[in-house]
Structures are given as structure tokens and as C-alpha cells.
Amino acid sequence: MASGDTLFVFIPKDNVPPSTGFATLDLITAATGFREVLDFIGSGGSADESAIFESVWPSHYDGGGIDVVIHYSTDNVSVGAVQWEVSVEVIQDQDDQDAGGQDFGTLTDITDTPSTATANILDITAAGVVTHANCGSPAVGDGMRLKVTRDHDHATNTDDAQLSKVVVTET
Amino acid sequence: MSREFINASSEGLSGTQSSGFQPSAFPVCFSGWFYFDIADAPYTMLEMADTGSPQNQRMQITKTGDDNIQYFLKDNAGATPSVIDASTDIVVIDTWYHFVAWSDASDSHDLRVTSVGGTYGDISAPTTVTDGVNWPNVDRTHIGFLDTFSTNFWDGKLAEFGYWGVTIPDDGQRQSLAAGYSPDHFLNGMTGYAPLMGISDPEPDLFNGDTYALVNTPTKADHPRIIRPSNRSVFFVPAAAVSPGLILPRPPALRQPLLHH
Numbered sequence: 001m002a003s004g005d006t007l008f009v010f011i012p013k014d015n016v017p018p019s020t021g022f023a024t025l026d027l028i029t030a031a032t033g034f035r036e037v038l039d040f041i042g043s044g045g046s047a048d049e050s051a052i053f054e055s056v057w058p059s060h061y062d063g064g065g066i067d068v069v070i071h072y073s074t075d076n077v078s079v080g081a082v083q084w085e086v087s088v089e090v091i092q093d094q095d096d097q098d099a100g101g102q103d104f105g106t107l108t109d110i111t112d113t114p115s116t117a118t119a120n121i122l123d124i125t126a127a128g129v130v131t132h133a134n135c136g137s138p139a140v141g142d143g144m145r146l147k148v149t150r151d152h153d154h155a156t157n158t159d160d161a162q163l164s165k166v167v168v169t170e171t
Numbered sequence: 172m173s174r175e176f177i178n179a180s181s182e183g184l185s186g187t188q189s190s191g192f193q194p195s196a197f198p199v200c201f202s203g204w205f206y207f208d209i210a211d212a213p214y215t216m217l218e219m220a221d222t223g224s225p226q227n228q229r230m231q232i233t234k235t236g237d238d239n240i241q242y243f244l245k246d247n248a249g250a251t252p253s254v255i256d257a258s259t260d261i262v263v264i265d266t267w268y269h270f271v272a273w274s275d276a277s278d279s280h281d282l283r284v285t286s287v288g289g290t291y292g293d294i295s296a297p298t299t300v301t302d303g304v305n306w307p308n309v310d311r312t313h314i315g316f317l318d319t320f321s322t323n324f325w326d327g328k329l330a331e332f333g334y335w336g337v338t339i340p341d342d343g344q345r346q347s348l349a350a351g352y353s354p355d356h357f358l359n360g361m362t363g364y365a366p367l368m369g370i371s372d373p374e375p376d377l378f379n380g381d382t383y384a385l386v387n388t389p390t391k392a393d394h395p396r397i398i399r400p401s402n403r404s405v406f407f408v409p410a411a412a413v414s415p416g417l418i419l420p421r422p423p424a425l426r427q428p429l430l431h432h
Binding site: 011012013014015016017018019022024025026027029034039 | 172287351368370393394396397398399400401
């Protein structure tokens with residue numbers, strides 16, 4: 001069991017936000033109630049915003065890279081490209097977990113264009129491929145954190161991007 | 172989420188409280204986040220009132236004209252509210268701060284104000300008031316203004332208000348709130364939780380089902396760093412493959428017709 005297996009699914013409430021430059025929890029009004037999203041500022045903002053999700057590499061992880069897919073929408077009608085940046089930190093036995101020990105790997109860009117000029121339409125990105133080395137060469141049982149950042153001034157999409165899920169499968 | 176209030180537009184939230192919320196005695200505890208835009212003016216974050224009592228006002232958390240934060244309780248004589256405790260740090264505009272105010276069962280009262288990323292706020296010893304303060308039934312709560320005098324409207328943002336009928340028992344838990352852990356991590360003794368989502372009228376209290384009517388039109392705004400309870404670390408283990416030649420018998424319960432009338 002390996003390629004294509006789902007390793008993690010993160011939802012907005014799983015976010016443990018960084019102390020600064022964090023995405024904020026928001027709600028989309030829907031016919032059936034509310035949908036939770038994480039709101040990332042667009043090019044009208046002044047800085048990138050991030051969310052951090054954490055877990056443990058599960059027992060069925062086979063030591064490969066990962067494919068990261070983001071489910072998102074925007075809060076207005078711009079169809080400018082939205083660029084997400086994902087990076088992974090591995091946390092292993094005897095690692096220093098203080099500020100100096102936080103070492104997210106190389107950023108992987110995931111760029112997607114909203115499918116229609118309508119607010120709150122769900123788009124699912126293509127997979128961003130993060131190699132095993134860029135994940136910090138983790139093994140089963142290691143801790144992990146996945147950081148998702150929106151490059152707020154990529155292209156000219158002024159709308160906020162609303163992340164609803166992050167799906168991670170093994171490459 | 173948070174609500175943004177404009178003083179000049181007299182914006183606030185007004186709630187009639189259910190019996191499930193009404194604190195009738197100490198201990199009580201209140202927490203929330205605040206951010207203000209205008210310095211050197213007195214604004215109210217939270218007021219609780221009893222419609223059957225003189226002047227109505229029972230509790231108030233407010234910013235003074237000197238940009239200090241104060242926690243008031245009304246005394247038994249129905250006189251002007253007494254300052255129970257005040258922060259020792261002056262707060263400044265355009266910055267998120269967290270407050271926790273509480274009164275325990277032995278008439279000890281305290282207020283802590285913490286800045287984001289700062290040290291744990293006002294660490295002065297609790298104020299002890301042995302008499303002159305009581306806690307009669309509260310049936311109204313006002314966020315962002317002082318209803319008693321229809322004044323002191325807040326100017327800035329308020330978020331994540333939590334209410335308890337117990338004191339949050341130790342500094343570690345209070346500091347966790349100030350670090351961004353949502354009040355709904357602390358369910359023991361909780362009587363109310365208003366995250367101030369900013370998207371509906373009335374604004375809901377998610378814990379007790381009470382609602383806050385909008386006074387004019389406070390709007391939705393970004394909130395401070397908040398960590399929500401979640402079901403992290405749910406793993407997806409693929410099912411083992413079944414041999415193509417293997418036919419599994421259905422258990423007896425599934426051999427019955429699947430449609431029932």
C-alpha cells in the first residue's frame with residue numbers, strides 16, 4: 001500500500017496558526033447552514049498569511065513523497081490566479097522544538113485559477129508534489145507539520161481565498 | 172471572526188439572557204479579546220445588568236479615558252459601581268489584547284490583561300472585597316456599550332467572549348486563553364460563549380443558545396490568533412485487498428430483504 005493512499009485530511013479547525021501572519025477562521029453562509037473556511041488575504045493585503053496543520057506520519061505511509069491538493073474558493077469575482085505555497089516540517093525523536101528547531105522544507109507552489117467569476121465556487125487544485133527529501137525524509141511515527149501559505153501578491157487577485165480542505169496523499 | 176464597532180454610530184450587541192446563563196452568585200469569570208481605534212476615551216466592552224435592580228448595572232469591563240482597563244461590580248446599595256480591579260498597563264490603539272476577569276466565592280476579584288506575544292499582563296495580586304459587592308441575577312448582557320446610560324460605545328473590535336460560573340482555575344489556563352485557545356476548550360462551568368462571528372442578526376451565543384440583537388450595524392472583521400478544538404490526527408488506513416476468488420458469506424442479518432414496509 002502506498003501510492004495514492006490518503007495520509008492526511010486537514011480542515012479549518014485543525015489549524016494551529018502561527019503567531020503572526022495567520023489566516024483567520026471564517027464562515028460562508030450556505031443553504032444548509034454555514035461552511036467553515038480559512039480566509040487568506042489577497043493582493044489587497046500587505047503580507048502573506050499562513051495556516052499550520054500537524055499530525056503524525058501514519059502506519060501505512062510507505063516512505064514516498066506527497067501530493068497536496070487544496071480545496072478553496074474566493075470571496076468575490078476575480079479570476080486572477082491564486083498561488084498557494086506548501087512546505088513540510090518533520091519532527092523526530094530528540095529534535096529541538098523551539099523556534100530554532102522549526103525548519104520547514106522547500107516551498108512547493110500550487111497555482112490555480114478560479115473556474116468562474118463567482119464568489120464561493122469551490123475549486124480543487126492540481127496536486128503539488130513534495131518530495132520525500134523536501135518533507136524532511138520522514139518515517140512512520142515521526143511528527144509532521146504542514147504549512148500552507150497564500151502568496152497574497154501573486155498575480156492580481158484581490159479577493160480573499162477561502163481554504164476548506166487540504167488533502168494529502170502519497171505520491 | 173470578530174465584530175467591529177463604531178462609536179460614532181452607536182453600535183453594540185444587546186442580549187436577553189436565558190435562565191441557563193444567569194449567574195446568581197460568585198464565582199464568575201469572563202474573558203475576551205479587544206482592539207480599539209481611538210485613544211483617551213472611555214468605552215465599554217461588556218456590561219451585565221439586572222432589570223429588577225436600581226440602575227440595572229451589575230458588572231462592567233471597560234476602558235477608561237486613560238486607556239486603562241477596569242473591572243467593575245455594583246455594590247449592594249445600588250450605588251455607583253465599584254472598581255474591583257484595574258490593569259496596571261496602559262493599552263494602546265490598533266493592538267489586540269486579551270482580558271480575563273473573575274471573582275471567586277471568597278470575594279476575591281481579579282483582572283488580567285495580556286498583549287499578543289507579550290508577558291502575562293497584569294500580575295498584581297487579586298483585590299479582596301469582603302462586603303459591598305453581590306451578584307444578583309443577570310438577565311441582560313450588552314457587548315460594546317453601556318446600556319444603563321446608552322453611552323460608552325466601543326470603537327474597534329471585540330472577539331471570543333466566554334462566560335463561566337466557575338473561575339478558570341489556574342494561571343496556566345488563563346494564559347492559554349490569552350495565547351489564543353478558544354474559550355470552548357474550557358467547558359467546565361461554562362455558561363456562555365459568543366465568538367462574535369459577525370455574519371448574522373442576531374449574533375448567537377453558541378453555548379446556551381442566547382442571542383444578541385444588533386444595535387445599529389456592527390460589522391464582521393478579522394479576529395486575533397485563535398486555536399479551535401479539533402479532531403486532529405484522524406488516520407485513513409486503506410482496507411486490505413480481498414482475493415478475487417474469495418466469496419465472503421453475508422452475515423445472517425444481511426440476508427434479509429433490505430426493504431422494509
